[in-house]
Amino acid sequence: MNPVRVQFIRQKLLECSYDDESIPDGVSSAKMLNPLTGLHVLDVGCGGGLLSESLARLGARTLGIDASRSNIAIAQSHASADPKLSSTLSYLHSPAEPLLSEPKRYDVVCSMEVIEHVNDPAKFLETCAELVKPGGHLFLSTISRTPLSYLLTILLAEHVLRLVSSGTHTYSKYVKPSELIDFFKQYRSPLEQQGEQQLSRPWINPNIPRPTRTEAEVRGLLYNPLQARWILAPRDALGSTECNYLFWVRKPKL
Amino acid sequence: MSLALATRSGRGIIATSKALKPLAPFSSTVGNPAENCDVVIVGGGPVGLALVGALSASDLVRQNLRVALIEASDLSKVHNWSMPHDMYSNRVSSLTNASQAFLNAIGAWDFVETSRTCAIEQMQVWDGISDARVTFDASEMGLPKPDLGMARLTENLNLQRALLRHLKHNGGIEMLDNTRVDSIERDTAENGGWPLVHLNNNRTLRARLLVGADGFNSPVRSYANISSYGWPYEVQAIVATMVHHPRGAFENPNRTAYQRFLPTGPIAFLPLSPTTSSLVWSTKPQLAKTLLDSEPGILTSMINAAFRLPAVSLQYLHDRILDAVNSGKPLVHSELTEEILWREKSHAIDSNSTYASALDRSSTADVVPPIDSDVVPPLVTGLQPGTVASFPLRYNHTDSYLGEGAGARTVLVGDAAHTIHPLAGQGLNLGLADVECLGKCIDNTLLHGGDIGSYTALLPYAQERYLQNHIMLSTVDKLHKLYSADAASVVWARTVGVEVLNELDSLKAALMMAAGSRPGSGAAAGLHSSMGWDLAAKGAETLVAGSHIAKMFGSALNDTLSGALSGFVQRATKNK
Numbered sequence: 001m002n003p004v005r006v007q008f009i010r011q012k013l014l015e016c017s018y019d020d021e022s023i024p025d026g027v028s029s030a031k032m033l034n035p036l037t038g039l040h041v042l043d044v045g046c047g048g049g050l051l052s053e054s055l056a057r058l059g060a061r062t063l064g065i066d067a068s069r070s071n072i073a074i075a076q077s078h079a080s081a082d083p084k085l086s087s088t089l090s091y092l093h094s095p096a097e098p099l100l101s102e103p104k105r106y107d108v109v110c111s112m113e114v115i116e117h118v119n120d121p122a123k124f125l126e127t128c129a130e131l132v133k134p135g136g137h138l139f140l141s142t143i144s145r146t147p148l149s150y151l152l153t154i155l156l157a158e159h160v161l162r163l164v165s166s167g168t169h170t171y172s173k174y175v176k177p178s179e180l181i182d183f184f185k186q187y188r189s190p191l192e193q194q195g196e197q198q199l200s201r202p203w204i205n206p207n208i209p210r211p212t213r214t215e216a217e218v219r220g221l222l223y224n225p226l227q228a229r230w231i232l233a234p235r236d237a238l239g240s241t242e243c244n245y246l247f248w249v250r251k252p253k254l
Numbered sequence: 255m256s257l258a259l260a261t262r263s264g265r266g267i268i269a270t271s272k273a274l275k276p277l278a279p280f281s282s283t284v285g286n287p288a289e290n291c292d293v294v295i296v297g298g299g300p301v302g303l304a305l306v307g308a309l310s311a312s313d314l315v316r317q318n319l320r321v322a323l324i325e326a327s328d329l330s331k332v333h334n335w336s337m338p339h340d341m342y343s344n345r346v347s348s349l350t351n352a353s354q355a356f357l358n359a360i361g362a363w364d365f366v367e368t369s370r371t372c373a374i375e376q377m378q379v380w381d382g383i384s385d386a387r388v389t390f391d392a393s394e395m396g397l398p399k400p401d402l403g404m405a406r407l408t409e410n411l412n413l414q415r416a417l418l419r420h421l422k423h424n425g426g427i428e429m430l431d432n433t434r435v436d437s438i439e440r441d442t443a444e445n446g447g448w449p450l451v452h453l454n455n456n457r458t459l460r461a462r463l464l465v466g467a468d469g470f471n472s473p474v475r476s477y478a479n480i481s482s483y484g485w486p487y488e489v490q491a492i493v494a495t496m497v498h499h500p501r502g503a504f505e506n507p508n509r510t511a512y513q514r515f516l517p518t519g520p521i522a523f524l525p526l527s528p529t530t531s532s533l534v535w536s537t538k539p540q541l542a543k544t545l546l547d548s549e550p551g552i553l554t555s556m557i558n559a560a561f562r563l564p565a566v567s568l569q570y571l572h573d574r575i576l577d578a579v580n581s582g583k584p585l586v587h588s589e590l591t592e593e594i595l596w597r598e599k600s601h602a603i604d605s606n607s608t609y610a611s612a613l614d615r616s617s618t619a620d621v622v623p624p625i626d627s628d629v630v631p632p633l634v635t636g637l638q639p640g641t642v643a644s645f646p647l648r649y650n651h652t653d654s655y656l657g658e659g660a661g662a663r664t665v666l667v668g669d670a671a672h673t674i675h676p677l678a679g680q681g682l683n684l685g686l687a688d689v690e691c692l693g694k695c696i697d698n699t700l701l702h703g704g705d706i707g708s709y710t711a712l713l714p715y716a717q718e719r720y721l722q723n724h725i726m727l728s729t730v731d732k733l734h735k736l737y738s739a740d741a742a743s744v745v746w747a748r749t750v751g752v753e754v755l756n757e758l759d760s761l762k763a764a765l766m767m768a769a770g771s772r773p774g775s776g777a778a779a780g781l782h783s784s785m786g787w788d789l790a791a792k793g794a795e796t797l798v799a800g801s802h803i804a805k806m807f808g809s810a811l812n813d814t815l816s817g818a819l820s821g822f823v824q825r826a827t828k829n830k
Contacts, residue, residue, distance in 0.1 A: 006702040033313060036703075054703030081446020082462075082705065083290045227717065
């Protein structure tokens with residue numbers, strides 16, 4: 001699943017860097033090959049560090065955090081064998097909330113397969129959102145709350161095939177893409193402007209039924225059992241977001 | 255992956271450590287001078303060189319990876335290789351259009367001396383016993399440029415030199431030639447267990463990815479502990495560069511490849527220039543040894559005879575030559591010529607016919623040739639000195655292309671992964687297809703920030719190549735076995751198979767496509783070629799199945815109809 005996540009992150013950042021430049025040709029070829037170079041990235045719930053390592057290899061200055069000490073130990077020992085990672089990758093044993101008290105904010109915050117395990121998803125989303133720099137990006141991946149996802153991720157994966165241990169997932173905690181969109185239609189992030197606190201405009205314009213391409217995007221993740229490989233579903237493919245999906249939203253610059 | 259985090263953050267438990275601890279910088283064990291290297295390729299043959307060629311042509315690789323190639327021999331000799339324009343090296347490969355398209359895409363084909371290569375416009379393949387013949391013609395194939403031929407015969411050294419020049423032009427690759435791998439060991443577990451490649455110049459490379467392009471006796475494969483299965487064929491391949499008169503004004507130019515399937519193995523005539531062609535003759539080891547040891551004229555005469563005389567006479571000549579050697583009085587050339595002349599007479603082959611080879615007809619080269627002179631290659635007049643050599647053949651396929659566990663971070667390409675009978679000329683083409691696929695796989699992994707040495711990153715390479723190679727390997731293996739048989743029923747079945755094949759244009763096109771002849775790029779080409787592979791496999795299966803059925807019928811009919819049908823088959827065979 002990991003290459004597909006990175007593919008989505010990369011494509012989205014590339015798309016935005018095109019949009020940001022007034023002349024598309026102005027995007028340098030190095031940046032076109034690798035839009036992550038030099039960005040500050042936070043991976044919330046990094047687990048064994050699969051995504052963090054990939055992002056660090058792509059040149060992002062990556063911090064992976066996880067609330068499990070053993071996960072961080074595994075991630076650190078795994079990364080220590082790779083000489084390429086020492087300069088760009090670091091890990092921290094911590095949940096996301098304490099980072100709010102630090103001044104540092106990130107160009108990209110990712111949190112993959114975390115929100116469906118969280119007890120207070122709204123609070124969690126707020127924390128992640130606040131850690132993003134203005135104009136920065138938030139990437140999430142999770143599982144939608146549909147009969148199909150119940151069938152595949154709980155009934156099949158936990159009880160029939162026993163790929164993951166029973167109780168890993170809780171159906172009621174699954175989040176639908178529309179719920180994430182609705183959250184960011186209301187969410188205004190605090191902005192610091194000349195010392196006084198202001199709120200930004202909502203991350204997604206609430207007056208338009210669907211978020212525009214520059215605000216947010218939902219893409220389905222499909223598993224092809226013949227190739228034993230995940231693929232990124234095309235935009236708006238029918239039914240593609242009924243189970244696993246990726247979500248991207250951009251923080252307004254002002 | 256982050257269940258623990260979730261439950262904890264959900265309960266609001268906050269970890270105490272707030273300081274951002276940077277990761278401890280990488281350090282290898284004290285006193286270990288291992289140099290970190292992203293891709294270490296062992297073996298500087300055509301396949302290894304093509305892989306570094308593909309890597310050096312990729313921007314992503316150039317920006318991200320340190321690549322080194324280790325080769326025991328002196329590559330500068332290959333780099334500076336040259337030969338007079340009328341002399342050719344004896345190791346020649348038929349590069350399919352797919353292989354050429356790959357070499358073109360990485361920019362290496364520009365460095366090939368194309369005047370030393372020859373496009374094959376036609377292929378004639380026939381059965382040594384029944385003479386059933388199938389003809390492939392490039393003009394039937396719907397190629398965008400038929401004059402490019404269905405494949406291009408290229409000296410291996412010409413290709414290797416081109417790849418080395420291409421590498422020099424691109425730069426960015428460490429070429430460690432005159433360097434041997436002393437041993438390969440596994441790094442300690444806390445260092446990730448990466449392969450440590452100890453070189454004979456006291457350097458040690460710590461490889462993120464170790465590529466075995468090191469041939470059949472691959473040290474990388476032994477390190478990775480990948481087993482393989484296969485069997486030696488009881489045949490020895492004789493190679494040589496043959497010299498002959500040019501084709502006349504009334505004949506097709508020398509751009510037709512010929513292959514005759516004899517019961518002892520196939521003999522192939524591969525054109526290089528109007529007066530030079532390359533020989534690949536697989537035959538019994540004892541005969542190969544005897545032919546190589548006898549005076550040069552004997553081999554020349556036997557080559558001409560092998561394309562012309564009926565199988566029964568060839569068998570007689572083989573026995574005659576071996577008997578003479580065993581009795582301590584090897585045949586001299588004049589004795590052999592006499593024997594061949596006698597055999598020709600007994601088969602009623604006129605001395606002016608296409609099938610006559612005993613008499614030197616060079617003086618009559620400019621008279622009108624027999625109307626069927628295109629069915630056999632031109633008469634060989636001599637062999638280029640120093641080009642006659644032989645090597646054993648075997649079938650081999652490893653159980654996996656990727657090392658796992660203690661042998662992790664290894665991948666095999668080319669002959670290290672598979673060896674194939676040369677009858678279809680596919681060995682190098684399979685190897686080139688391997689490295690094309692591996693190069694793309696590495697590129698794709700870099701694009702997504704993956705670890706190019708990891709099993710998951712390399713899996714697409716194994717998934718794509720293993721089955722395709724296996725289909726080709728098995729098809730060629732079965733063709734070899736099918737044509738080694740001389741039981742009448744099998745001959746009948748394959749004769750019918752081949753002759754029907756010659757009529758069925760669609761199947762033939764599929765087989766030709768299977769030879770990778772359709773040039774192209776992108777997904778559509780991939781689809782075409784995989785379709786071709788499947789059809790080719792089916793074609794071979796049909797032939798084999800046909801032979802089984804014929805055998806079955808043969809025994810059943812023997813009982814009931816007193817072998818009337820098999821008798822007919824035998825008569826039919828004898829008449830031919």
